[in-house]
Amino acid sequence: MIPIVKKFLSMQLYTKILLALVLGAVFGAMFNVDRDRVRIEYGPEREVTTKDVRKWENITVYAKNRTWVFGASEQDALIRNIDRLRPSERRAAKIEVTKIDRQTGERTMQVYENIRSVESVGTIATAIRPIGTIFIRLLTLIAIPLVISSLIVGATSLSDLSKVASIGAKTIGYYVITTSIAITIGLVAANLIQPGIRMPEEPRERFIAEFQDDIDARIDEELEVNIVDQIVNMIPTNPLNAMAEGEMLQIVFFGILFGLILTTIPRERAEPVIKVFEGIMDAMIKLVEFVMKIAPYGVFALIAATVGEFGFDILGTLLWYVMAVILGLLIHMFITYGILLKSLSSMHIIHFFKEIRPVQLIAFSTSSSAATLPVNMRTAEDKMGCSKETTSFILPLGATINMDGTALYQGVAAVFIAQVYGFDLNIAQQLTIVLTATLASIGTAPVPGVGIIMLIIVLRAIGVPEEGVALILGVDRLLDMMRTLTNVTGDAAANVIISESEGKRIDVEKVKI
Ligand code: ASP
Numbered sequence: 001m002i003p004i005v006k007k008f009l010s011m012q013l014y015t016k017i018l019l020a021l022v023l024g025a026v027f028g029a030m031f032n033v034d035r036d037r038v039r040i041e042y043g044p045e046r047e048v049t050t051k052d053v054r055k056w057e058n059i060t061v062y063a064k065n066r067t068w069v070f071g072a073s074e075q076d077a078l079i080r081n082i083d084r085l086r087p088s089e090r091r092a093a094k095i096e097v098t099k100i101d102r103q104t105g106e107r108t109m110q111v112y113e114n115i116r117s118v119e120s121v122g123t124i125a126t127a128i129r130p131i132g133t134i135f136i137r138l139l140t141l142i143a144i145p146l147v148i149s150s151l152i153v154g155a156t157s158l159s160d161l162s163k164v165a166s167i168g169a170k171t172i173g174y175y176v177i178t179t180s181i182a183i184t185i186g187l188v189a190a191n192l193i194q195p196g197i198r199m200p201e202e203p204r205e206r207f208i209a210e211f212q213d214d215i216d217a218r219i220d221e222e223l224e225v226n227i228v229d230q231i232v233n234m235i236p237t238n239p240l241n242a243m244a245e246g247e248m249l250q251i252v253f254f255g256i257l258f259g260l261i262l263t264t265i266p267r268e269r270a271e272p273v274i275k276v277f278e279g280i281m282d283a284m285i286k287l288v289e290f291v292m293k294i295a296p297y298g299v300f301a302l303i304a305a306t307v308g309e310f311g312f313d314i315l316g317t318l319l320w321y322v323m324a325v326i327l328g329l330l331i332h333m334f335i336t337y338g339i340l341l342k343s344l345s346s347m348h349i350i351h352f353f354k355e356i357r358p359v360q361l362i363a364f365s366t367s368s369s370a371a372t373l374p375v376n377m378r379t380a381e382d383k384m385g386c387s388k389e390t391t392s393f394i395l396p397l398g399a400t401i402n403m404d405g406t407a408l409y410q411g412v413a414a415v416f417i418a419q420v421y422g423f424d425l426n427i428a429q430q431l432t433i434v435l436t437a438t439l440a441s442i443g444t445a446p447v448p449g450v451g452i453i454m455l456i457i458v459l460r461a462i463g464v465p466e467e468g469v470a471l472i473l474g475v476d477r478l479l480d481m482m483r484t485l486t487n488v489t490g491d492a493a494a495n496v497i498i499s500e501s502e503g504k505r506i507d508v509e510k511v512k513i
Pocket of ligand 1 (some may be wrong): 447449451480
C-alpha cells in the first residue's frame with residue numbers, strides 16, 4: 001500500500017488529476033444511487049418517521065388538488081415534483097405506493113400522509129461530494145481577488161491608452177470570430193449527423209413528460225439578450241457590489257479603469273496602492289498553488305458524486321446527439337485552435353495542448369470557467385510565457401464572454417430539437433442560430449448549467465418549441481463538462497495569440513522542447 005501511495009504522490013499533477021478522474025468515475029459507477037428506491041419522511045411534528053420504499057409499481061401523489069402518477073423508473077420526476085411543493089402543501093399531500101408481488105401477482109398499497117420530504121438514498125459516492133465542493137469553493141474564492149488585483153497591476157503598467165484600446169478591440173473581435181466559427185461547426189455536425197431524426201419515438205415522449213415541469217420553470221425566467229443593455233451593464237454603479245455579486249465583466253471594467261487612473265496621479269501616491277494590489281495578487285497565486293495540491297482529491301469526489309447521482313443510462317438514447325456535440329467540440333478544439341495557433345503564434349501546438357491539460361481537467365470536473373480561471377491564468381504565465389498584463393485582461397474577459405463550447409453546443413442542440421419536432425430549418429434560420437447563439441453564449445454566466453437556459457433564447461428566435469429542452473436535460477451535465485473544457489481552451493489559445501501579437505509572450509517552449 002505505502003509504495004502505491006508514494007508512487008501516486010510523486011506523479012505529475014496532470015497524471016494525478018487524470019487518474020483521480022478515472023477512478024472517481026469508476027467509484028461513482030460502483031456506488032450508483034438506486035433508481036428504484038426513495039426515502040419518504042412523513043408524520044406529525046413529534047413523530048416524524050422515515051421509510052425506504054423500493055421497487056414500486058406506481059407512486060401516486062395527491063397534492064394541490066391534483067394527482068400525479070409516477071412509474072417505476074420515474075424517481076427523478078417524483079423527487080423534483082415533491083421538492084417544488086411548499087412545506088405546507090407537502091404536509092397536506094398524500095402519497096400512495098402500489099407494489100405488485102412478482103410471484104403471486106398480489107397488489108399491495110401503502111399510504112403516507114403529512115409528507116416532509118422525498119429523497120433518493122445517497123451512497124458513499126454522493127456522500128463525498130463535500131470534498132469536491134470545498135475544492136470548487138476554494139478556486140472560486142481565489143478568482144475575484146486575483147482578477148481585480150492582477151487587472152489593476154496590469155493596467156498600471158499599460159499606461160498607454162491607445163494600447164489598451166488596441167488589445168481590447170483585438171480580443172473582442174477575436175472572440176466573436178472564433179465563437180461564430182464554433183457555431184458553424186456545430187451546425188454542420190448536426191446537419192450531417194442528423195441526431196434528431198435518429199431519436200426513437202418512445203423516449204422522446206417520456207423525456208418530454210418527465211422534464212416538463214422543470215422546463216416550464218426555466219422558460220418562465222426572464223431571458224433576453226440585448227447588446228446595448230449588455231454594454232451599459234458593464235459599468236458597475238458600485239464596484240464593491242460587482243465584486244460581491246461576482247459580476248465578472250463589471251470587475252474587468254473597473255479593474256482596468258482604476259489601474260489606468262492610478263497612473264495619472266503622482267507616483268508617490270499611486271505607489272503604495274499598487275504595492276497593496278501586487279501583494280494581494282502574489283498571495284492569490286500562492287493560494288492557487290496550494291489548492292492545486294488537493295485538486296486530485298477534489299476531482300475524484302466531484303466525478304464520483306456526479307456519476308453516482310446521475311448515472312449515464314440516458315446516454316444510450318441520445319447517443320447521436322451527444323456524439324454530434326462532442327465531435328463538433330473536438331474539431332473546434334484541435335482543428336480551429338490548432339490552425340489559429342499555428343498561423344498566428346509561434347507556439348508549438350503540441351506544447352500548447354500538453355500544458356493546457358491540467359486546466360482542461362479542472363474545467364471538465366468543475367463545469368465552471370470561473371472556477372478554472374485562476375488555474376488558467378497561472379498556466380498561461382508560468383507555462384506558456386504570456387505576460388501578466390495581457391493575461392490578466394484577456395483571460396478574465398474570455399471566461400466571461402468567450403464561450404465557444406457553449407455556443408457550438410447551442411447550435412447542435414437547436415438543430416437537434418428542431419429535427420425531433422420535424423422542423424426543417426432553412427438557411428435564414430440557421431444564420432439566426434449563429435447570431436443568437438453568439439449573443440447567448442456571451443450572456444452565459446461562467447458557472448455550471450447556464451448554457452442550457454440560454455439555449456431557450458436561441459429556440460425562441462427560430463420558433464422551435466422551447467419545451468424541447470426537456471429532451472436533452474438528462475445528458476446536459478456531461479455536455480456541460482465538455483463545453484466548459486472547450487471554453488477555457490479557447491480563452492487560453494486567444495491569450496497566447498493576442499499576447500504574442502502585442503509582443504508580450506516569450507517562447508518558453510523553445511527552452512523546453
Ligand atoms: N458551464 C459553462 C462554463 O462555465 C457555461 C455553460 O455552458 O453552462 O463555461
